[in-house]
Structure formats: structure tokens, C-alpha cells
Amino acid sequence: MAFKDVNARRHIGLQQLSSLASTGRTFLGPVKSHKFVVDEITNQSSLICSAVRLIESLDLTSAAGQLLNETIQAQNKEFNTGMSTLLFLVGAWSNAVVECLQQNIPVPAIVSMMSEGLNSCCERIQCLQIPIPDVKRELCSSRVRPKAFGSKTGQVGRDGLTNPWNLLCFQRDISATEEVIPINSCSHQGEDCNFNECLVSPSAGFGSVASVVKAVGDKSPSVLSGSGVTASSCITRKLTHSRHFSTPRKSCFPSQQGSFQGHPSGPSADLCGCCGLGHLATALSHGNQTSLKLVQSIAAHQQERAECRDSSQMDIAEIVTCCVLGLPESYSCVSPGFVTLVSPEQATVIKHLAGKTLRVLLMDGDLTEQYRHLGFNRPRNVRTILEHPSPQGGRAGDTWLSRMSDILMSFEVNLVLVKGNVCENFMGRCIASRILVIGRVARDVLRAFGAATGAQAVTYLSQLNASCVGNGAWAELWKAGDGRAVDLGELVPARISAGGIALLTAVLTTALPSKAQLLQDQFWTLLHRLHHALKDGKVFPGGGAVELLCLSHIQALAEQPGPPGNGEAVRKLPSPWAAEYKSIVLQALASGWKQYLSVLLCNTARASSELEAGASVDQHLQKAAACGSASAYILEEFRRGGVLRSGSDPVPDQVTDLKVCDNVGAKTEAWRRALDLVLLVLQTDAEIITGPRRSQILNSPVSSEFMFL
Numbered sequence: 001m002a003f004k005d006v007n008a009r010r011h012i013g014l015q016q017l018s019s020l021a022s023t024g025r026t027f028l029g030p031v032k033s034h035k036f037v038v039d040e041i042t043n044q045s046s047l048i049c050s051a052v053r054l055i056e057s058l059d060l061t062s063a064a065g066q067l068l069n070e071t072i073q074a075q076n077k078e079f080n081t082g083m084s085t086l087l088f089l090v091g092a093w094s095n096a097v098v099e100c101l102q103q104n105i106p107v108p109a110i111v112s113m114m115s116e117g118l119n120s121c122c123e124r125i126q127c128l129q130i131p132i133p134d135v136k137r138e139l140c141s142s143r144v145r146p147k148a149f150g151s152k153t154g155q156v157g158r159d160g161l162t163n164p165w166n167l168l169c170f171q172r173d174i175s176a177t178e179e180v181i182p183i184n185s186c187s188h189q190g191e192d193c194n195f196n197e198c199l200v201s202p203s204a205g206f207g208s209v210a211s212v213v214k215a216v217g218d219k220s221p222s223v224l225s226g227s228g229v230t231a232s233s234c235i236t237r238k239l240t241h242s243r244h245f246s247t248p249r250k251s252c253f254p255s256q257q258g259s260f261q262g263h264p265s266g267p268s269a270d271l272c273g274c275c276g277l278g279h280l281a282t283a284l285s286h287g288n289q290t291s292l293k294l295v296q297s298i299a300a301h302q303q304e305r306a307e308c309r310d311s312s313q314m315d316i317a318e319i320v321t322c323c324v325l326g327l328p329e330s331y332s333c334v335s336p337g338f339v340t341l342v343s344p345e346q347a348t349v350i351k352h353l354a355g356k357t358l359r360v361l362l363m364d365g366d367l368t369e370q371y372r373h374l375g376f377n378r379p380r381n382v383r384t385i386l387e388h389p390s391p392q393g394g395r396a397g398d399t400w401l402s403r404m405s406d407i408l409m410s411f412e413v414n415l416v417l418v419k420g421n422v423c424e425n426f427m428g429r430c431i432a433s434r435i436l437v438i439g440r441v442a443r444d445v446l447r448a449f450g451a452a453t454g455a456q457a458v459t460y461l462s463q464l465n466a467s468c469v470g471n472g473a474w475a476e477l478w479k480a481g482d483g484r485a486v487d488l489g490e491l492v493p494a495r496i497s498a499g500g501i502a503l504l505t506a507v508l509t510t511a512l513p514s515k516a517q518l519l520q521d522q523f524w525t526l527l528h529r530l531h532h533a534l535k536d537g538k539v540f541p542g543g544g545a546v547e548l549l550c551l552s553h554i555q556a557l558a559e560q561p562g563p564p565g566n567g568e569a570v571r572k573l574p575s576p577w578a579a580e581y582k583s584i585v586l587q588a589l590a591s592g593w594k595q596y597l598s599v600l601l602c603n604t605a606r607a608s609s610e611l612e613a614g615a616s617v618d619q620h621l622q623k624a625a626a627c628g629s630a631s632a633y634i635l636e637e638f639r640r641g642g643v644l645r646s647g648s649d650p651v652p653d654q655v656t657d658l659k660v661c662d663n664v665g666a667k668t669e670a671w672r673r674a675l676d677l678v679l680l681v682l683q684t685d686a687e688i689i690t691g692p693r694r695s696q697i698l699n700s701p702v703s704s705e706f707m708f709l
Contacts, residue, residue: 284661
């Protein structure tokens with residue numbers, strides 16, 4: 001066993017965290033730099049743009065690296081967003097703590113003061129929270145400023161549709177290749193304006209956002225300021241010569257696929273009235289255009305269903321994804337029901353079953369002879385050679401195959417959805433009998449088909465009875481936006497649905513196999529952002545607004561006498577420590593957010609270097625201090641078009657100048673997890689290595705750092 005002292009002035013664990021976190025600096029902001037991950041064994045590559053995929057790809061052999069992986073996975077599991085922020089702040093705060101150690105600041109002082117500083121910031125930024133109804137109302141009532149058609153900034157066409165604020169509709173194939181014709185002006189009042197008539201301009205903002213902050217105890221009503229736009233007004237444009245805007249109202253549960261293929265029609269496309277989820281999704285998209293259109297379409301579809309149950313929440317359990325390789329990304333769309341990839345043999349069965357009403361069986365487990373449910377206890381001291389001997393002397397398993405096939409035939413089942421794996425031989429028999437069997441189906445999909453068809457899931461086929469079989473499903477080959485069936489050779493996309501099913505499938509298409517995982521990650525990130533925003537009921541202004549207020553608040557705390565908070569840990573510190581180390585520790589905490597803002601500016605091309613970006617941040621801090629209220633200054637800047645924008649910025653960029661919002665819970669929890677991880681590693685004093693690594697360590701260049709026990 002080897003012992004290694006890690007809590008020297010150059011804390012090894014913190015250095016490892018800093019080194020690992022530095023690999024994800026380019027993931028901050030809407031303009032991200034992608035990374036290729038190449039498998040040395042298979043030589044296959046994948047494209048990543050998230051901290052989760054990056055950490056999964058790294059060789060994390062150190063204890064600090066494993067803790068970092070667990071922290072990021074926990075954030076991903078709970079929020080599915082905020083991991084890049086977490087990763088960056090882990091590195092920034094690790095460097096800041098190492099600097100504190102080099103100045104001989106005691107570890108208890110660092111831990112208590114940084115924790116209290118973060119708690120104080122989380123309380124301070126509550127004034128920046130914007131309720132969801134206000135966000136939706138202001139986004140819907142934003143004013144359009146028409147521009148010359150064909151000009152550099154007003155051209156509408158391929159470039160025009162890349163701006164979500166100019167997004168007019170969800171086309172059938174979510175394509176940006178068709179040119180949008182000029183539109184006629186009209187005026188429309190009220191908050192229930194139809195989505196087909198409402199446009200949003202990036203130059204308009206939250207009219208009331210500057211008046212949100214009031215003095216404590218001030219109960220006077222807030223007054224809209226700055227924009228001159230009332231909450232109920234909506235200056236609109238109506239398109240009069242387009243097939244996309246004259247679609248008659250249709251049911252959101254069609255019996256055929258063509259009536260809903262990525263473009264909700266009629267009332268389901270009302271994304272700006274009382275719904276406004278489409279505009280909220282735009283504010284949360286952070287420039288992710290491909291996923292934005294899909295999520296907007298899903299939001300409109302679910303909002304129509306939610307009107308019946310008086311709910312505005314996003315139900316993620318009703319959404320699945322299917323990645324189809326070989327098609328351009330413009331074919332990505334949303335289809336009702338379950339879209340999955342099947343073999344050519346299964347596709348032949350689907351063609352035979354097309355137009356027929358199917359009887360459905362749901363299997364909650366594997367469809368194999370050896371499968372036993374969780375908790376099944378085999379007899380002890382008994383070795384099973386053959387469970388079902390064949391008196392006719394046939395091959396092992398033939399009896400089981402025949403028996404299971406007879407059960408399906410007796411109940412006239414022609415569609416089987418299996419949660420787990422399916423025996424290949426049994427699959428072959430089912431194909432020969434024209435029975436469609438789909439394996440590895442998610443539990444949420446089984447639940448949706450059970451609710452729509454009345455089917456009840458069983459664990460074994462021997463449990464099947466008439467009451468477990470559902471009715472009313474159908475299957476067909478999935479068709480692209482232009483109505484063509486897609487046959488890509490090895491795998492064929494198929495669509496399985498039922499009347500009244502709540503399930504939606506986001507079909508993600510790409511011609512690059514290495515990009516498939518990236519598209520799925522981006523889609524789920526945006527969907528979870530919208531889900532958590534509705535769940536929290538509020539959002540933060542994005543673009544660095546919250547971090548700038550934290551930076552201003554921490555610097556103000558560092559200049560004030562006394563401890564940074566009233567926590568028990570701070571009260572237990574010796575008085576000389578609080579007086580001597582408070583300013584240094586809080587400035588170290590603030591340096592993390594300043595680095596965050598600087599890198600954010602560099603990644604969005606607003607600064608050529610981190611030095612220039614840091615100077616820009618300092619300039620905003622000075623303006624906030626001169627204003628007298630940092631929060632009021634930040635909200636006013638956000639209303640005008642962005643907190644970190646400079647007056648010399650050129651024409652607003654379509655990606656980086658959008659009104660962006662951040663999740664409240666995900667952001668603050670990412671901060672807490674990042675600081676907790678750094679302080680946990682800080683408080684470790686040794687790394688003890690056990691196992692057969694003695695010779696490996698002895699022959700390594702760092703063997704002098706270990707003490708063998």
C-alpha cells in the first residue's frame with residue numbers, strides 16, 4: 001500500500017481538477033467549439049459538444065477525476081443542463097483555491113468563507129428571477145421592425161430562417177431552403193394572437209424588466225418602462241400567399257402520418273398567445289437552431305393537450321428520439337407515435353400489416369427462454385441442464401419457440417413491443433408468421449401504448465390472457481417530409497402509433513454518423529431546459545447577467561468589514577482570520593465568475609483575448625457601481641439587448657444577440673456542486689493506493705512522492 005501527501009501548497013487533487021476542466025473551456029456560450037473523440041481500438045470517431053460526453057471520453061484514473069465524473073453525472077441526471085458551467089467553475093475555483101493555499105490561508109477559512117460567499121450570492125440574485133408568465137407575455141408582445149427585403153440585415157431566405165425571432169412556421173420538413181415571400185402588415189390586439197400571425201424581433205425585450213427591482217418593503221405596483229409596449233399589444237404580420245399558413249384545422253391524433261409531420265397546424269401552432277412556449281424555447285435555446293424547431297413543435301402539440309387538463313408543464317415521458325442516418329438535417333421533424341429503426345425483414349412485415357388494425361402485446365422484460373424476472377430465486381445446490389426436455393429429441397429450445405409462437409397465434413397478436421432483448425430464433429419465427437416484434441423499447445413507450453390501446457404488460461408469454469392484449473394500433477414505414485418512404489439499406493425507419501396516443505418522436509436526421517449523438521444531446525438539453533423553466537415557474541436573464549451580479553456582489557462584500565455571512569462555520573472562525581483572510585478568499589471566489597464572463601466573451605467573438613474581455617467586464621462593473629443598484633443596471637442592459645454588449649457592437653448577430661434566459665435551479669445547483677467538489681478535494685490530505693500497483697508505482701517518475709506502508 002502506498003501513501004501520498006496531496007495537501008501541500010501545490011494541492012495535487014486541485015491541479016488534477018483544473019487540468020481536466022480546462023478541456024471544456026470552449027463549451028461555454030452559444031458559439032461552441034466541437035471536439036472529435038477517436039476510439040483507438042475501433043478507430044471510430046464521434047463529435048461532442050458537451051461536458052458529459054467529454055468526461056465520459058477521458059481516462060479518469062485519478063480519484064479527483066472520478067469525483068468530477070460523479071458530480072457531472074449527477075447534474076446531468078437531475079437537470080440535463082448546466083454541466084459546462086459546472087466543469088468550467090470547477091477549474092476556475094480550483095486555481096483560485098490553490099492561490100489561496102500559496103498565500104498560507106488556512107483551509108478552514110477558505111472552506112467557510114467561500115461557502116458563505118456563494119450562499120450570499122444565491123440570495124442576492126433572487127431579484128433577477130423573471131416569472132414565466134412575464135417572459136411569455138413580453139416575448140409575444142415584442143415589436144417587429146421591418147427591414148428592406150434583400151438588404152444584408154433584412155434578407156429573408158436561408159439566412160432569415162436561422163434566426164428564431166424571424167421563425168414564421170414549422171415547415172413540413174423543417175427546411176430552411178425555401179424562400180419566405182414578403183408579408184403584408186396588419187395589426188392585431190390581444191394576447192390570443194395566432195402563431196401564424198405573430199413575429200418577434202430581437203430588438204425588443206422585456207418591457208417591465210427594468211422595474212422589477214424595488215426597495216425592500218416597497219409594495220407599489222411595478223410600471224412598464226423603457227419599451228413603450230403594453231403587455232397586451234401585438235404588432236403582427238399576416239402571410240397571405242403560402243401553403244404553410246392556410247392549413248385547415250386538423251386533429252392532433254391523426255390516423256395517418258402525413259397530417260402531423262413536424263408542423264402543428266391550426267390551434268396547435270399557437271405559440272404566442274396564452275401559450276408562448278415557442279418563444280420561451282427560443283430564449284432558452286442559446287442559439288441551437290436545429291433542436292429549437294423540434295422543441296417548439298413539441299411544445300405546441302403538448303400545449304393543445306394540456307388545455308384539456310389545465311396544465312402548462314412539459315411531459316418529457318411522452319417524448320422519445322430516433323436518429324435516422326443518411327438524410328440531410330433538414331428532414332428532422334416530430335412525428336406522433338413511436339418511430340424506430342427496424343431490419344429489412346421487419347420492414348417487409350410492416351408493409352404486409354399496413355392499413356390493418358393491430359392487436360398489441362407489451363412485454364416488460366426479455367423475450368428469451370432464459371429470462372427470469374428481477375428477484376427470481378433459483379433452487380440452491382441445483383444445476384439446471386435443460387429446463388424443458390424434448391421427448392421428440394429435437395434441438396434444445398425448439399419446444400419453447402413452438403410454444404411461444406402458438407400462444408401469440410392463439411390470441412391473434414401481430415404486434416409485440418418488448419422492453420428488453422428478443423431471441424433471434426424467435427424473431428425469425430415471428431417474421432415468418434407476419435408478426436412484428438420490436439425489442440429494446442423504453443418503458444415510457446410501453447406505458448403510452450398501454451394507455452392508448454388498453455394493453456397490459458406481462459413478464460412472460462405464459463402469463464398472457466385476453467385482457468392483456470390491446471387493440472387499435474397500426475404500423476407503417478416512416479415517411480420523410482416530402483412524403484417519400486425512406487429505405488436506407490441496413491435499417492429502415494418505421495412508425496408505430498395508436499389512436500389518442502400521447503407519445504411523440506423527435507426524428508433527428510443527419511448524413512454524418514459521428515454527429516448523431518451530438519444532435520440527440522442538443523435536443524434533450526433544450527427540452528429539459530424548457531421543462532425545468534416551467535417547473536420552476538421562473539428564469540434568469542442569460543448572457544452573463546447573473547454572473548455579473550454575483551461578481552459585483554462579492555466585490556462589495558470583500559470591501560465591507562465583518563464576515564461574509566452569518567453561518568455557523570463563519571462564526572466559529574477566529575476573529576483575526578475573518579479580518580485578515582476575508583478579502584483574499586472572496587476575491588478568489590469572484591475570480592471564478594470573472595473568468596467565466598471573460599471566456600464567454602471570447603467564445604462569442606466579442607473580445608479578441610481574455611485580457612480584453614476582462615477589461616470589458618471591469619467596465620460594466622464600474623457602470624453598475626455608478627448606477628447605485630447593480631441589479632437595476634443589469635436588468636436595464638438586458639432589456640436593451642444584452643448585458644455584456646458594448647455600444648460599438650455592429651449590427652446584432654442572429655445567434656449571440658438574442659434575448660437568452662437560463663434555468664434558475666440548474667444554474668445555482670451547478671455552482672453549488674462545483675464549489676462543493678473543489679472544497680471536498682481541498683480537505684483531503686492524502687491519497688492511499690491499494691492493490692497490485694506497487695511495482696508500477698516504484699518504476700514511475702513520481703515514485704519519490706509516495707511513501708509505501
